[in-house]
Amino acid sequence: METGRNAGDEATKPDPAQDLGGIEGLIEEHILAKLDPEFLAHFANNQPRVAGQPPKAAVQPPIEHVRQHPEAYQPPCALDTSGYPGVADANYLSRDGATIPVRVYSPDEARHGPGPYPVHLNFHGGGFVLGNLDTEATLCLSMRGAGVSVVDVDYRLCPETTWGKCIYDAWNALKWVRESATALNINPDSISIGGISAGGHICLVLQHMARDAGIPLKLCMASVTPATRGLAYTYYTESPFPSFHEFHRGPVLPWARIKYFGRLCMPQEALPDLQSLWPNWWFEPLKAPNWSNLSDTFIRTDEVDPLRDEGEAYAMKLVAGGNKATIKRYLGCPHTFMYTDSMKRKHEYDRDAIVALRAAHSLD
Template sequence: MALDPQARAVIDLVIKSGRPPYHQLSPKDARQLFRETRPASTPAPPEIGVVRNVMTEGRRGSIPLRVYRPAGVAATTPLPGLVYFHGGGWVIGDLETHDVLCRQLTAGAGITVVSVDYRLAPEHKFPAAIDDAWEATRWVNASAAELGIDASRLAVGGDSAGGNLAAVVALMARDAGSPAVTFQVLLYPVTDLGAETRSYTDFADGYMLTRDSMRWFVAQYLDSKDQAADWRASPLRAATLAGLPPALIVTAGFDPLRDEGRAYAKRLGEAGVSVDDVCYGGMIHGFVPMGRLLDSGNRAVSHIAASLREALLRKELAR
């Protein structure tokens, strides 16, 4: 499939702007660039109900969370919940950069979304982000009634590095026997930090996320290359994927991460897990929240919201 003309226009816009690639910046400057450029591609936020910031205590300190509720629902009404982990290579991104996407999923799926502001590298190396993601998910499960969440209908999700965290949390929950994660939404996830697939080579440069930037993100995150063999860094390397909740995996055709995302979907299916493996062939990495510029981003958000509704409603009907 050819590169979508709208994606080509976005790439040309970035080239024309002279924006430096992330791997040429300090982590501080990369974070600032991401915050400053994000709104240009983000659609107007939909109307929702209450949004509030809360803090929870993890094993190594407080974890900021943002809780989103749909409009017209009483605070005491328990709804399905989604714990969401933002993308950004474990180095950039925060509650603000993914605020509109969380509002879209709240409105579209009619659920409570909890966005997690986990610690970032290189100040906090692996497995700090995993520790925060796991602690936050456990806290949301324990605090479900207060948050207006039905703990029996809890999903995890994330994009890119956040998709990596969501996949690992689902594995940890399976192994621990709790929380009872019902569904996972993995958007162009990082699943293997120790291998570079063909898509790394085919789309190494010129398609927004570059191979050099991915290598830089991984170097910021890991203390050593040996850590890439740890399944908490590379969920594709987990001994078994059997017993995991159903998954929606969204990938992009012109993305260095395409092949490892699809490989994870394949392994899930082989393990007997129900998987909706959707590749937007003409798209680039990070397209889902870019609905102001990319029609496929809006279509993907609608698909994700519908998948959440279907998975969590099916859980409700089965009770």
């Protein structure tokens, strides 16, 4: 397993005597000692200055306010790329007839030729509650630099839509891309999928569905894959994964945040009905019934993330099933660090994606 360690990493750990901008009281000491100094600087510049006030991630706004002010809840990397050169909006129909928007990022023809191009489907993060076509736009712009078209999928969110329909939105996106190959100028035989957090979970389920349907994938590239079953926990101690316990008061995805998403996706009173609608393993991909003949997979996790161990356990099950899986853990990084442009690790993450996509699609 790669660990994302660079020469001098130990020297860049926070100095206990360093001025951390008054955030020491907002992050527990054992977590503070592990975090990348560049993340700490970003965190210090984006937190309330009132002593004892909890981190922003621990403050859970009413969903009505989130929907009325979506710009206030976008990550630092969010960007409206509509109208950018080589970027086009489209839509397709999901299983129940719902119209799902997508944004297509085509490679620079001067650099990568006229196509048809390999294609990568991206499913954004956001706890199945947040996110849109702006959320990971800068990441999509970066990935198309690999010489692949990137299709960013605006799957439906909870609570307005029942959890699980996002999976069918993703599945129908995959089928639509294959059926629209000529119009999209893509090669339907060279498809990869990927996602961050909730989007990572979606693409893991999609990986199994594609195998079952005989649709070959070049790569499944999932990052900080979420403990979706954890959305239904009563308390964090129900998780069998040590990282879920160690970082339950972390600065980006604390237990309070996970429970917030859980109440909107899988409220306790609705769980029996939800579990009757979808296969059990959709809620927990680690319980998928068949681990043979799955696509190559690149699992990326963060050292300081409650979801770290579950993502790595998924990769280990892939290997045990005879599949090829690469794991990389980014040291010092919290959940969704790749949304923070001021971190060197974020740019390392971008480069890793390009290298993985070029290799998977035989572009080197």
